[in-house]
Amino acid sequence: MLQKDRLVRTMKVLQAQNQPVGIEALAEAVGLPTSVVSEDLRVLMRRNFPVEGDAEHGFQLVRERAAHGLHLTEDELEAALMGAAWAVDNGDASVAAAARSLLVKLSQQMPAELRPVIMDGGKAPAKLPVFDSAVLRQALRGRNIVRMKYRDNKGKVTSRMIWPLVMAHAEEVRVLVAWCELRDGFRHFAISQIEAIDVLDARYPIRREKLMADWRAYQEKTGNKANI
Incomplete structure (x- = not known):
């Protein structure tokens, strides 16, 4: 599993908790070894994600800070981008303007090498592939x-x-x-x-x-x- 997807999964598990959760219980819920989850928690805190705690007292999400951020998996991000791109060409004037603004904000979360590509949203819904x-x-x-x-x-x-x-x-x-x-x-x-x-x-x-x-x-x- 990619680190980005691991971090998102850890955040979602913490989001579902109403009190601090111990590292062993957190690792079991995420489905990863304790050592990996511990390192991912350190990464989240270094990057100023709304997570606080330690091994002794457990970890939790700081709700006030979490409300200001939206953390998406790459699949969720692509789905949001495709929907916004469609709305640019198919929504009314206000919806299209909002969709263009949303595309800019979402693209800031996309890896830099993909940003020039995703802004070309296409003119019509694409035919779905026959494979997954x-x-x-x-x-x-x-x-x-x-x-x-x-x-x-x-x-x-x-x-x-x-x-x-x-x-x-x-x-x-x-x-x-x-x-x-x-x-x-x-x-x-x-x-x-x-x-x-x-x-x-x-x-x-x-x-x-x-x-x-x-x-x-x-x-x-x-x-x-x-x-x-």
């Missing part, structure tokens, strides 16, 4: 290589080995940006045309930051925003 997109998001975060079956614009289905980088919008199409081993280059795959995916245990050998930088350089060089 949560599995693909896990591959994105874990830097896993993915084997997929992809149907191109001519209807031909091919098997691809890809290094998934980010999901985004290109006009009205939701796309997956990835390095394609078959084409030996970056490609933008329409998510609605992915027939199946298989997330492998293997990870691609390049750091995500380096791959993002290479993709940006490719975009600037070619001006190609949707090489599907």
Whole structure:
């Protein structure tokens, strides 16, 4: 489990408590070893999250401070962003203005390398994929290589080995940006045309930051925003 998701889970467990909870009980509720939860609590307090306490007296959420913050998992954040992006184009004037403001606030919680992508919210609701997109998001975060079956614009289905980088919008199409081993280059795959995916245990050998930088350089060089 990613540290960010662990921290959110710990916060939610604390939020459900009306009194300080001991580290052993907290670890059991979170479903992680005591040593991991202890370190995560130290991280939360170093980052000024509304948590206080110690091993002797237990830990609790400071309600007054918690009311000023909203701590989302990456899945919750993506869902909120997609909803706000839809409202920008489909809501009335006041709702659209509020949605644009919300997009800016939510984007501040998104990892920096994804912020230029999420602001392109698309013009229409994207067709839902035939596979569980949560599995693909896990591959994105874990830097896993993915084997997929992809149907191109001519209807031909091919098997691809890809290094998934980010999901985004290109006009009205939701796309997956990835390095394609078959084409030996970056490609933008329409998510609605992915027939199946298989997330492998293997990870691609390049750091995500380096791959993002290479993709940006490719975009600037070619001006190609949707090489599907």
